[in-house]
Amino acid sequence: MQLKENSPLDRYNWTKKKIDEIKSNALKTNSITLYDIGSRDNILKKYIADEEMDYRAFDLEPLDATAEQWDIEQQFPYQHKPPQIITMLEIVEHLQNPWLCMKNIFETLTPGGYLVLTTPNPTASNSRLYLMRNGALACFTKTDLELNHHVFIPWPHIIERLLTDSGFEIVEYSTIDGKTQLFDKNMGGLAFPVRLASRLIKKAIESADPTACGMSYGIVAKRIG
Numbered sequence: 001m002q003l004k005e006n007s008p009l010d011r012y013n014w015t016k017k018k019i020d021e022i023k024s025n026a027l028k029t030n031s032i033t034l035y036d037i038g039s040r041d042n043i044l045k046k047y048i049a050d051e052e053m054d055y056r057a058f059d060l061e062p063l064d065a066t067a068e069q070w071d072i073e074q075q076f077p078y079q080h081k082p083p084q085i086i087t088m089l090e091i092v093e094h095l096q097n098p099w100l101c102m103k104n105i106f107e108t109l110t111p112g113g114y115l116v117l118t119t120p121n122p123t124a125s126n127s128r129l130y131l132m133r134n135g136a137l138a139c140f141t142k143t144d145l146e147l148n149h150h151v152f153i154p155w156p157h158i159i160e161r162l163l164t165d166s167g168f169e170i171v172e173y174s175t176i177d178g179k180t181q182l183f184d185k186n187m188g189g190l191a192f193p194v195r196l197a198s199r200l201i202k203k204a205i206e207s208a209d210p211t212a213c214g215m216s217y218g219i220v221a222k223r224i225g
Contacts, residue, residue, distance in 0.1 A: 003174065004173060005175075006210055016047045019048055036056070037091060038090070075107070083113060090119060093150045094151065117219050120154065126180070126202060159219065163219070181199070
């Protein structure tokens with residue numbers, strides 16, 4: 001899986017950009033159906049609002065009255081029009097049965113349709129440094145397990161296998177959230193030397209391995225068949 005870019009965008013703006021590219025370059029229409037899986041309070045909808053788009057939100061425990069309940073360990077329970085695009089932002093790391101869930105996603109998506117997902121980046125420079133200090137990856141500590149239900153570490157090569165096993169072709173793999181910045185408003189105070197040293201180490205890691213840039217990464221995949 002070849003890294004395309006280190007995008008400075010956050011997950012929502014990166015996803016909006018990918019959706020726009022898919023509509024313009026692949027589907028060649030704005031009149032699409034999109035399923036937002038794990039929508040929570042439908043925040044993505046605010047970024048991709050389009051009168052021609054049929055946006056439908058689903059969550060295991062919906063927070064918005066317009067979202068519908070769907071446990072993706074089960075087959076899609078509704079008779080809605082199938083989507084050309086499915087989004088899953090920061091969801092895969094919560095899945096207890098990723099291969100079963102992705103099978104259900106594949107079967108719900110229109111043939112030739114696209115999956116856009118983001119997930120925490122376990123290869124991030126911050127995560128590597130955190131592992132050295134604390135013995136666990138950032139975002140995948142015991143606390144994250146208990147409070148956030150992060151039960152599946154989404155190593156990029158594992159996500160690639162998950163998607164290809166499920167019938168998808170990887171179209172794009174990019175890191176998001178930008179590279180480590182040496183100086184910002186959080187650098188002041190007595191801890192400045194320690195923070196600067198930490199950031200210099202992160203910059204060195206990112207220079208050696210571009211996949212270490214960004215706290216999350218994103219994938220665009222196409223359903224084959």
